[in-house]
Amino acid sequence: MIGPIGLIRRIGPIKEMIMHAEKLKHDFEPKLVAFVCTWCTYAGADLAGTSRMQYPSNVRVLKFPCTGRIDPVFILRAFQKGADGILVSGCHPGDCHYMAGNFHARRRFATFRKLLEFIGVDLERLQFSWVSAAEGGKWVEVVTELTERVRSMGPMHEFKELELEECWSGKLDTAELKEAYEAIP
Amino acid sequence: MSRIGVFICHCGENISRTVDVERVAKAAEKISGVAYACEYKYMCSDPGQNLLKKAVIDQNLDGIVVAACSPRMHEKTFRKAAQSAGLNPYLVEMANIREHCSWVHEDREEATTKATEIVTMLVERVKMNKKLQPITVPVTKRALVIGGGIAGIQAALDIADCGHHVVLVEREPSIGGHMAQLSETFPTLDCSQCIMTPKMVDVANHPNITLHTYSEIENVDGYIGNFQVTIKKKARSVDMDKCTGCGVCMAKCPQKKIPNSFDKDLGMRPAIYVPFPQAVPNTPVIDRENCTYFKSGKCGVCQKVCGPGAVDYTQEDQLVVEDIGAIVVATGFELYSIGEKPKGSAIKGYGEFGHGKIPDVIDGMTFERLASASGPTGGKILRPSDGKEPQQVVFLQCVGSRAREKGISYCSKICCMYTAKHTMLYHHKVHDGQAYVFFMDARTPGKGYDEFWRRSIEDENAVYIRGAVSRLYQKGDKIVVMGSDIALGIQVEIEADMVVLATAVQPRQGADLLAQKLGISYDMYNFYSEAHAKLRPVECATAGVYLAGACQGPKDIPDSVSQASAAAAKVMTLFAKDELEREPIVAKVNDKNCVACFYCKKVCPYGAVEEKEIRDRQGNLIKVVAWVNPGVCGGCGTCQASCPSKSVELDGYTDEQIMAQIEAL
Amino acid sequence: MKNSKMTLSTETMNLDFVKKVEKLSDSSVRRCFQCGKCSAGCPMRTFMEHPPNRIVRLLQLGQYERVLAGRSIWYCASCETCSTRCPNKVDLAAIMDALRKCSWDAQGASKESLVQLANRLFLENIRTYGRQYEMRLAAAFNLHSGKLLKDFMLGPKLFTKGKLKMFHQKNKNLAEIEKIFSRIEELRRKGEAP
Amino acid sequence: MKNILEYSYYPGCSLHASAKEYDESTQGLFKALRIGLKEVPDWLCCGATPAHNVDELLSLSLCAKNLELAKPVEGDLAVACAACFSRLKTAQHKLAGNEEKRRQVEYALDAPLALDKPVKHLLEILAKDFGLERLAEAMKKPLDGLKVACYYGCLLTRPADVPELDCAEAPTIMERVIGATGAEAVSWSHRLECCGANFTLSRPGVVIQLSNEILASARRAGADCIMVACPLCHGNLDIRQKEIEEASGEKYNMPVFYMTQLLALSAGVSPTRLGFDSMMVSPMPLLREKQLI
């Protein structure tokens, strides 16, 4: 069994795979996963509902107490399980229900984005945003935009294929990641 | 094998209009582990809830998914229902197919597919749910109030009146704080002593209040509901129980020329003293630094003259430990004094105003003492240098405040008002005198406040000049004030007899040290931070600690009192139950895996992570691991996401639960 | 101009000019909250038609014409009182420098910029001799400004006190000095320096 | 005898011309104190106020050039003139904090910048490096009974974080230094007011008005004389004093000394070598009255 970092190494050059995705572009409905915090974005999405705003049905919402709880591994796994695009959204800076959780999340994702880039994931597929409980409209905007963007990028193959060989180890104690965490002050 | 029940709600037509609920129920039935699935018109109605309860019992369910509205709407409802049927409430999850589905999509096909997927994800999640027990923490119903200014006094009285015991700790020999020093108070101009002293006496006489004056907080242990607080009672050298407050000792003490800081050094006091005649308690203390006996072993007069034999030179500092359930911090503020560079202050000092070396340049509190009927001049406005009545007094606002280059960028909030008050008091006392005020803006946003300020100009003769002052210098017995009037764009020079500076309100010196003992946070200036500026303005982020008065930011008396009562109400809410019950969404550390890197401790916004020693039976230290104090943990999960060895887990949001949801994508 | 009504719009507010001044002076004008402390202590206020705080105010509103039209900037003595005491660290003395430069660059010498004339001659002196040659400076100034008799009375007296030298010993490194001047000119020509 | 301290020395233009008595007395004093001064060869004008008024870049370049010239000379750079001191310190300060300006100046000089040499005003050398106690010991002839108004003017301490000589608003360094001679430093109000500085050529009217107030304030405080550390201040208060008296109708007759003149006098340097005869307002009657010569 190898951890996610090992997995990353083995993927190697995957840029070519993205190329032939073009063909599928039009009749393709992407799968989107949204990792959101309870206090702000989940409530914002609720507000979009109570206001009967309309948006594409591609998104599936996962609720977290705080963006601070969102482990990068979840994102990797979601990509593996067929997500074509991922949204991470929480409270605006300074508004965090837990004061600083979203701040830590931001730091962590800054490092994580580098990792993703390194393994060849197009960062356009991963969006971070702030949606407050009052921003039903913004939720709709963000989800719609991401859906359209990912739709035009086509499906994400690179991780799905790996699913066959890999099993998530649940351990994250490699030297590389440790180093990444050291970077978090 | 799990036995999950799935209940799909129509919400009248709110859901069923776009989602084919029957199809969802059919699909749900097929998910492995689902033992029962049905749909119903209104799940939250009584019959709906009964349907759920019955199914729990009849079908022997060990997990439930209600596919209906947002959990923010009815999660509690269904958890309660399940609980009444004997199921652990944390085995119930809601699939939000209304706000997140039927209301936001029009296409019936798409919406039905999405609803099915949402249900599937939550079924997978609920399989991983664990039974959780609400966490209960016992509550010691005794409150500690730190600081005996008006804020601390108000909070202590409110809590004590509610029947709970209060320990009030005050650093000075008497309670009263700044308000006891004031003359008359805006916006009504009632006499501060007259409204303050009755409250001070109430504190002293209240059966539910233990008063520790001349005392400080030494150490704080524990957490909400369960603090152990060590209080240091400094040696008073007078036995509180024996002293009758007769005052003979003070009258006879030969050391009479010690500047009295309560009077801003304008008056003198003996070495054995009470700060002011209305002090509570009315028991003197010996100022050991200035007492002849303590300096040279001679004198001893006070002991000889004291009838009850209360004077005790051998007294020592004493430590008292109190069990406390909640803490109200009310340590108030300090005025910036314009001398050179004040120690520990961000302020750089005002050389252009003479660094406080011109004797008739005073601060606002000194003016209060001059104007106070019980002050060193008996309420006459006389200037410190030669005791003459000043005919021209210039007031400068915003000294230190709103001057980022001097170190402070905030507005001190009270000085516009007290300066207006000072011009009035001056006019009342020196009828033919003239008051001038240099100001930038008049910040008077309180009830009756702006009217008050206008009155000082329109009825009380004050001349307000919009503009700042560049320099003050002594010229003969006058102080030349070099200012400008920015409306006219010309320089203004006034030869004043006295200048009063509205200096900045700052936190107490050492406020940061107390905060560190309490584990509460403070801002860059050392003002204590509230948990949320708008919605939790009297609570600290640290559970069980509350704020009142000017220690949180500049405040006048009405604000301080309101906040004190609010803090008291919060304490009483906490004390209303014997045990503190809270959602069991807290983090737990797995001792085996923890590698003691303490990233979790670093990132925890609540300071909930502690270091725990693990010992074998012989008491040998095996290792140190992280430990999350469930009373303190806020349940954000940041620690879990940060832990490199996956040793800490947030109940209700475990990796398993989340991964299960993702697997079901 | 002085008393005419000010119409504000994005067209009439020249914020580019303000940005240039901010850059030249390394100081923000937006930080100023118009307390007037600078004007209260300015020794030259009585000679100016706009007090220093109003100069900053006009800049905040992008009214550079009003700023440059007056004599105020030419009467600033660079004493730094304003910059030292400003509660917001608005470096007014540096802003005044920047405005003088802008004005001179745009309009050359004006009646009000006699000081600037003196300054220019002073710098000419450095370029030619490396050091100040006070006698020549005074003579040149009087010649240029048309104030021939100015300080005429002081001259001989200073002379007898040994304070004005007739002849100047030139620096040995004049070539290097000339190089500094010309390389700065070159930078400006290339648009690489303000 | 070996020197106790060694400095490189930047006299500035004025000290070779209108302020030659400042130079003479400085040399005399430092010799008496056994402090070495080595003049920087081929130094050039710092640009003074005019340079930064017209052209900041030129001002910075001239100062940077001087620092470059001073680099090979041993010892921290001693500066007598307050204006030069202010310019050199400002250049160090601004160039340290601004990459762009640094690049431009480097281009102008066609050489890497050498900014590190500490720049010190004579006052700083006397009060801090040499030390007030040692200074007091070196004073052979006490100036008892002489009431001195120490005049800082505007350039010596401003702006607050640049010269780092003393508190910008309430400095005491001059008072402390002259205190070593036993003279009495009076407390007066216009220590830090501007004298009109470089308007001396272009707008003498301004100078006359401002300097008049300074002289009046010194007289109000009971001063016998004014002490300065800057040739510009000296020019305005001494050279123009006659004009000021004519314009204001006041009679001041207030000698204006360079601080080194008084210190050297007290240190026992012969009065004939201190340039007293170069002063427009003759100090002789005062010095005789106080029995100092």
Ligand SMILES: Cc1cc2nc3c(=O)[nH]c(=O)nc-3n(C[C@H](O)[C@H](O)[C@H](O)COP(=O)(O)OP(=O)(O)OC[C@H]3O[C@@H](n4cnc5c(N)ncnc54)[C@H](O)[C@@H]3O)c2cc1C
């Ligand atoms: C010149 C002036 C005039 C004013 N006039 C008015 C007015 O007219 N009207 C009005 O509404 N407001 C006025 N105010 C404001 C008023 O004084 C404050 O709002 C009020 O005093 C704040 O009360 P407090 O209890 O928060 O703080 P404080 O009065 O400062 O009391 C804090 C108490 O805590 C004690 N303490 C501090 N640290 C510790 C510690 N570590 N341990 C134990 N005890 C500690 C202190 O000794 C003190 O007794 C004026 C203020 C000033 C400066």
Ligand SMILES: Cc1cc2nc3c(=O)[nH]c(=O)nc-3n(C[C@H](O)[C@H](O)[C@H](O)COP(=O)(O)OP(=O)(O)OC[C@H]3O[C@@H](n4cnc5c(N)ncnc54)[C@H](O)[C@@H]3O)c2cc1C
């Ligand atoms: C334009 C604007 C912007 C603002 N922006 C901010 C901001 O950014 N930050 C901030 O802190 N504050 C802001 N405020 C202020 C803020 O709105 C108020 O402080 C706050 O709403 C006051 O709350 P309240 O509950 O006291 O009063 P309200 O919000 O007025 O609530 C009173 C309630 O009582 C009900 N009611 C009235 N009479 C009766 C009756 N007789 N019987 C039964 N019910 C009754 C009303 O219907 C209402 O629901 C803003 C205010 C305005 C006008």
Ligand code: SF4
């Ligand atoms: S449970 Fe929610 S969705 Fe169902 S009827 Fe009630 S409100 Fe509507």
Ligand code: SF4
């Ligand atoms: S200590 Fe003794 S003398 Fe002093 S007040 Fe108390 S009882 Fe009276």
Ligand code: SF4
């Ligand atoms: S022993 Fe001290 S306190 Fe008592 S009378 Fe003497 S000096 Fe005063």
Ligand code: SF4
């Ligand atoms: S309250 Fe008034 S005087 Fe005080 S800092 Fe604010 S604006 Fe200035």
Ligand code: SF4
């Ligand atoms: S982060 Fe994990 S391993 Fe590190 S101390 Fe905390 S629980 Fe232990």
Ligand code: SF4
């Ligand atoms: S869940 Fe949040 S509050 Fe609780 S211990 Fe972890 S980081 Fe701290």
Ligand code: SF4
């Ligand atoms: S002192 Fe500073 S803030 Fe005040 S008016 Fe002048 S520039 Fe503006």
Ligand code: SF4
């Ligand atoms: S630097 Fe200029 S504007 Fe500033 S105080 Fe001095 S003379 Fe006035």
